Amino acid sequence: MDEIIISVRQLTKQYQTEQASGIRNITFDIKRGDIIAVIGESGSGKSTLLKSIFGLLKVDEGEVLLNGKRVLGPHEQLIPGHKEMEIVTQDFSLNIYAKVYDNIASVLSNTDVKGKQEKTVRMMEHLHIDHLRNKKITELSGGEQQRVAIARALVTDTSVLLLDEPFSQVDALLKNQLRADIKRIAAETGVTVIIVSHDPADGLFLADELILMKDGMLIQKGRPEHVYNHPEHIYTAQLLGNAVVLKPEDAIKLGLQAKQQSVVFYPEWVELKGGWNSKRYEVKDVYYKGFYEELLLERNGVIIRAIQLNRGEHKKNDHVQANIGRFLEF
Numbered sequence: 001m002d003e004i005i006i007s008v009r010q011l012t013k014q015y016q017t018e019q020a021s022g023i024r025n026i027t028f029d030i031k032r033g034d035i036i037a038v039i040g041e042s043g044s045g046k047s048t049l050l051k052s053i054f055g056l057l058k059v060d061e062g063e064v065l066l067n068g069k070r071v072l073g074p075h076e077q078l079i080p081g082h083k084e085m086e087i088v089t090q091d092f093s094l095n096i097y098a099k100v101y102d103n104i105a106s107v108l109s110n111t112d113v114k115g116k117q118e119k120t121v122r123m124m125e126h127l128h129i130d131h132l133r134n135k136k137i138t139e140l141s142g143g144e145q146q147r148v149a150i151a152r153a154l155v156t157d158t159s160v161l162l163l164d165e166p167f168s169q170v171d172a173l174l175k176n177q178l179r180a181d182i183k184r185i186a187a188e189t190g191v192t193v194i195i196v197s198h199d200p201a202d203g204l205f206l207a208d209e210l211i212l213m214k215d216g217m218l219i220q221k222g223r224p225e226h227v228y229n230h231p232e233h234i235y236t237a238q239l240l241g242n243a244v245v246l247k248p249e250d251a252i253k254l255g256l257q258a259k260q261q262s263v264v265f266y267p268e269w270v271e272l273k274g275g276w277n278s279k280r281y282e283v284k285d286v287y288y289k290g291f292y293e294e295l296l297l298e299r300n301g302v303i304i305r306a307i308q309l310n311r312g313e314h315k316k317n318d319h320v321q322a323n324i325g326r327f328l329e330f
């Protein structure tokens with residue numbers, strides 16, 4: 001059976017503000033070795049959840065258990081945090097005057113100097129920062145600092161790594177590499193990782209399980225493919241796949257038999273092809289996206305979006321046959 005490493009139980013943390021803020025009644029378990037991605041729009045409570053798990057915030061209700069033991073809050077111990085967890089926050093908390101190598105090595109004990117050196121070098125290689133080893137933190141870009149902070153957290157052989165927006169400072173190319181590195185390192189070391197990100201693509205790519213947050217509440221948890229294909233809220237479908245949302249009267253104008261309040265589908269569920277069930281649409285616009293293109297299609301005054309691999313087949317004012325192959329109702 002899978003071993004549960006972290007249990008979050010009815011966790012509530014409200015800030016003293018006029019509007020509702022923070023997180024409310026969050027409950028879930030994390031399996032050892034899993035990568036969990038906490039996804040949600042800005043202000044949905046992701047960072048509050050992460051900090052609460054680490055013991056940085058005094059929560060109002062509920063608890064976090066690590067290996068069955070309650071994680072203490074900042075009011076219960078001198079130094080907030082937990083020795084079996086490492087957190088990389090958005091400020092990185094690096095010693096900016098020290099060199100990259102020393103920032104990483106300094107968290108290891110001096111009892112085994114050779115082992116310390118080897119481990120530090122290996123971790124720098126893992127995160128592609130070995131060429132920066134003698135540079136000071138002040139001489140690095142934001143993305144480079146981010147990788148040093150992750151290396152410093154991972155070199156400790158921590159059981160749990162918490163990452164708050166770990167890709168916020170890196171460009172698209174580096175981001176792909178860093179995501180793949182984290183996935184590989186997690187698989188190699190068995191570390192449990194919780195990543196907070198506002199970019200759903202991070203979670204879809206990296207996570208064994210996604211946690212969707214909205215207005216301080218957990219609204220869905222599950223494997224990325226499952227959550228993507230079976231969203232329980234319109235918000236989830238919009239966040240993960242920029243879904244098209246139609247009122248039932250508009251859906252009917254497209255020939256869909258809608259019974260509920262809203263009809264929802266991802267643009268890639270629209271099939272651009274002829275056939276007995278396809279309908280004629282006018283192409284209102286074509287957005288070039290590189291390897292694919294997004295088409296704005298109109299029928300009976302209703303606009304939908306469709307995407308397809310970029311073959312340059314369609315242009316504005318063309319007519320196409322399209323079929324909404326699958327849709328969800330909410």
Ligand SMILES: Nc1ncnc2c1ncn2[C@@H]1O[C@H](COP(=O)(O)OP(=O)(O)OP(=O)(O)O)[C@@H](O)[C@H]1O
Binds near residue numbers: 040045
């Ligand atoms: N120290 C604080 N005092 C008062 N309100 C706070 C504090 N920290 C967060 N909040 C509020 O709590 C809510 C959740 O904030 P949180 O930072 O957890 O969200 P988030 O999903 O991480 O957002 P982002 O993606 O923008 O970082 C927001 O409404 C925020 O304004």
